[in-house]
Amino acid sequence: MSAELQALGLDAPTADHLAALPGELVPGRVVRVDKGLSTVLTEDGPVRATWSGAVLAAIAADPQATPCTGDWVALRSWPDDRITVEAVAPRRTAILRAEVGGSSRGQVLAANVDVVAVVVGLHPEPNIGRIERFLALAWESGARPVVVLTKADLVGDADSVAEDVATAAPGADVLVCSATTGEGLEAVRSLLDGNATMALLGTSGAGKSSLVNALAGVELLDVQAIREDGKGRHTSVRRELILLPRGGVVIDTPGLRGLGLQEAGEGLAAAFPDVAALAAQCRFKDCAHVTEPGCAVQEALEEGALSVRRYESWVKLQREAAYMTRRADNRRQLEARKAWIQAKDYRRDSEPRP
Template sequence: MTLDLTALGWDADWATHLRRRPGHRPGRVARVDRGVCTVLGPQGPVRASLGGAVLAAAARDLTALPCAGDWVLLATWPDGPVTVEAVLPRRTALVRRTAGKDAGGQVLAANLDVAAVVEPVHPEPDAARIERLLSLAHESGAEPLVVLTKTDLAADPAAVARQLADLAPGVAVLPVSAERGDGVAALRRHVAPGRTLGLLGPSGAGKSSLVNALAGAEVMRTQEIRRADGKGRHTTTWRSLVPLPGGGVVLDTPGVRAVGLLDGVAGLDRTFADIAALATGCRYADCGHDGEPACAVRAALDDGELPARRWESWRKLQRELAFESRRREVRLAADRRGGWRRGRRPTARP
């Protein structure tokens, strides 16, 4: 089996890193299982463990660990093992906050050209979830897209798309039915040769079905919708990069129950561009929109121009980002104190 790396996104800029590391070969990470990577290379997929330099970088920052979508450099040792010796700098990255007290991040996918927020129209789209995931998509650096799935279960999918377009200023909203094939060709245009489409959404949203529809074959396992509540079952538990016929790749992420924002001020501003635009009309540049005179945002709330639900969603995400910023500051201060203590020399006794 041979693979054309240019169809997976390899280009002249990536090749400059390879020229600095003679004796290595490139590949793209398709999935990671317990620290072992499945890497797509010119001769097909190989399994590779993590080399010392990668482990050392991860000890300082867990986001340095390879993830699906990363371009890496591989080495093959005389006794046969293959190791990942370098993770090439990411052009884009979907990063969510990790659970726990470390105030760190987890890279869900790397080097996406398009980050698609996948949301089912049945039984009902979750507006707050779309806004949260869109903030993550905007912050990644990739082109955001909203894909509405299971439209065969909706009476008027076009009307639903028009309604949800207000949640995504400047972002295309694409209704798709993998069951009937509606909208699949339009989605396929976002995955030209050399480009990568990432799918981000909850369990049961139909991401695996989208991958199968784009690939023209069943490459991802899917399960039937539960009859009791109309929701899909959780299927994908790992991130997987799937090459498509004709070039391009799609990356299916696991269903996310909750996505915490880590550092998404710019992404939040773009997701809520309507509120950001209203804020420019406030009398005071530092207006908190909480009782200040001549507040354009409060005026828009009062006259119904700005829906209260959207305003509360924006406030919730703003509070979350402020909290995460404080957590990072505390962690960095603790790290600096720890480094200072480790660097002190013991005082000699008289």
């Protein structure tokens, strides 16, 4: 394994998988994707690659197999100077959200991430419910979730706000920083130790691009001022992998105004461990946590041990995740039935006729 690929975050199991593939293939990591083309960084530099027939077939069977930013792939060079992505290595982790169009399939935002940084601007005041939603997605990815509060130079109570956020983010570190003054940046940089990959998630105007520039020490990404109504403008328009000069990899993502969960059962339990622990104590296993007798969640609400705001946020996300699970189950059943009918028709047509 070359030093260049190690710097990009290549681990031994993925390297072994790519090396075992037949043919003269070159490993690389997807930097960005543009309409069927992937920009891939190899040990010899970046290349542009189209998708092979095998990859296109995999995508047709499962859209989540589409190469995305952070994927490790195997490349083939052709005599006519074409380069194709021949295979995508299994993903260690993947940030998956529900597709914007309402499909029951999920969209992979980034792959092979070690840290998911939920980036939230301290100005205007953070939306705690939105942070919980992002954290559920981050936990579900299999990576380490962290909340990074930016724009500390614009407020006078950053530490107080961080305490409130930490209460809503059990199990996740909460860091405060300023890309303008440099406050807290070393703590954020430490998340990239060991050539780690960190994906940035957040709404437009959260300060993701400014944070990337501060970590890189140079102006790599455009930065736009926040609008007068407090909403951010979309600066990043695509997911892009950036190798930082001091080591580590950052994946910047466009601002997400809508973030639907995709079957985030484990992620929700990890984002709400306090509520999950209470739910496990209910008298009935199928407790809906509304009016049932012996409901530990309702008892905690009455005693003030659980805030109404956090309970309502949990209920909303639980319902959303359950809905998406039902839709995905229905889709899988329909696909299985379609495949069974096709196989039955094939067997019938292939049988010898008397």
